[in-house]
Amino acid sequence: MLLTREGIKDIDRWRHAGIKLPNYDVEKIAEKTKQNPTWLHFGAGNIFRGFIALLQQDLLHKGLTETGIIAVESYDYEIIEKVYIPYDNLSLLVIMHADGTLETEVISSISDKILADPWSQDWTKLKNIFTNPSLQIASFTITEKAYNLKDFSGEYIKEVKEDIQKGPEKPRNIISKITSLVYERYLKGKYPIALVSLDNFSGNGERLFGSVKTITEEWIKKGMIEEKFLDYLTNPSKVSFPLTMIDKIVPRPSEEVKKKLEGLGLEKMDIIKTSKNTVIAPFVNAEKIHYLVIEDKFPNGRPPLEEAGVIFTDKETVEKVERMKVTTCLNPLHTTLAIFGCLLNYSTIAEEMEDPCLKKLVEKIGYDEGLPVVVHPGVLDPKEFLREVIEIRFPNPYMPDTPQRIATDTSQKMAIRFGETIKSYEQREDLNVTDLKYIPLVIAGWCRYLMGVDDEGRPMTLSPDPLLEDLKSHVSNIKLGDIESVKDNLRPVLSNKHIFGLNLYEVGLGEKIENYFKELIAGPGAVRKTLRKYLECEADK
Ligand SMILES: NC(=O)c1ccc[n+]([C@@H]2O[C@H](COP(=O)([O-])OP(=O)(O)OC[C@H]3O[C@@H](n4cnc5c(N)ncnc54)[C@H](O)[C@@H]3O)[C@@H](O)[C@H]2O)c1
């Protein structure tokens, strides 16, 4: 069986294999999308295919919309070449249930694909779509680092600097590209649009707005675009930047799932790793549970996504629910498991949840240190959310999620995942920041991870991170087994406000982290020993 528009016409074979097919005419929807595009999505990676496209597919199944989503890739063009074009933009969603059953569905709600590349013909096509009055949404899953215009020294990154110099014609950076496209829409008719960040960090919509506004102001200063564009951009009835909270664990595609699909008769299911490190396949493996909460601010209208389970609400509620998930109840726990999972050589998150020390560690971070600072968001219950994460979602043995995936870009996530809770402890009169034990232990664990040596003293490959080389340079003089070598080497890292959102020494945690770190580097096996000591746990491994 081939995953193509032609291939899925062989309905009986797909049904026989237990794979759900679209109940709508895929070609007709693609044609309608071409005439009346409503939704462009930037970042054609796994979460988009495994979650966002599923929501639109749900609406198409229910007859509640007539158009699909157009996938836009602005960074890793190989994704389009290798997993969109050969499969006519179709993907196969594989939901992994905790009892080992797989639920498979052909996702055909991605009606077209475009490269956001000013040097390709697609750019004109993209501009035409962006200036179409029918367009309601441009959404984004482009990873947190893509929103940064400046490096840690406060300087614009090279690409952005060049874009600022050269103007909106041929931008290279994703934010300059978005700004340029929104400017085209302004010139064409000042039509309204919602720019929706679906990336996983606090205040995502506001950060997107801030970055687009910065590029706008730079271009205005240079006289490259009309000044009035700023009025349009900052008028929420014209351009909105809703806040969102997105939650679905979508691991990288796994070899085991690939084999199971081949067993069902599917061909050409190969997993690829692009030269930009995206691991992607014609299929997406994901969990069933998901949550999407969005600030209801869509000046040009939107599809009725509430019918697909999306919660639309006000800004304050999204802020609370997002803080709950990203700063306390899910992502800090994930990062904890990522760091210690790499050090202890675990290959899945589910296996780690069977380790009594690691399970206890995430319970301590979630229930004891995180929950006290969570403000109940109303729409979801934090304690129940946390319980579902710890008892059901993370331990799902069929989810092929790896510590290495989650360890990607950790430097970009520390401030949100741990810094926010530390700040809350600082601000609250009834809490004492120096009472925190386990969050500092994880931060020390991250410094230990950066040494690139596992707990047995063997070299380990570190996941990609934009700050990796710089961070490694700070720990490069520290030797496993030599506590004296720690000296002041961690100080530049732990005092870096860009990384943690605060200077950890100023809040009284720097020395505590250094002390934990010394225990973690005492020699081979020291990571396990330290966990046992502070968590009073027994583990075989
Ligand atoms: N996978 C999950 O479980 C999950 C869950 C919730 C939210 N998210 C959010 O979605 C993001 C993407 O996750 P994914 O699973 O799709 O990852 P992925 O690796 O499959 O895809 C990443 C996408 O981001 C694009 N990208 C990366 N760097 C970029 C840059 N500098 N400029 C423009 N585009 C860039 C890539 O080209 C690709 O389209 C995450 O960083 C997170 O913020 C992911």
Ligand SMILES: O=P(O)(O)OC[C@@H](O)[C@@H](O)[C@H](O)[C@H](O)CO
């Ligand atoms: O997507 P990232 O890289 O910000 O973080 C890795 C994981 O923690 C994350 O993808 C979770 O799986 C997701 O946040 C679950 O909703």
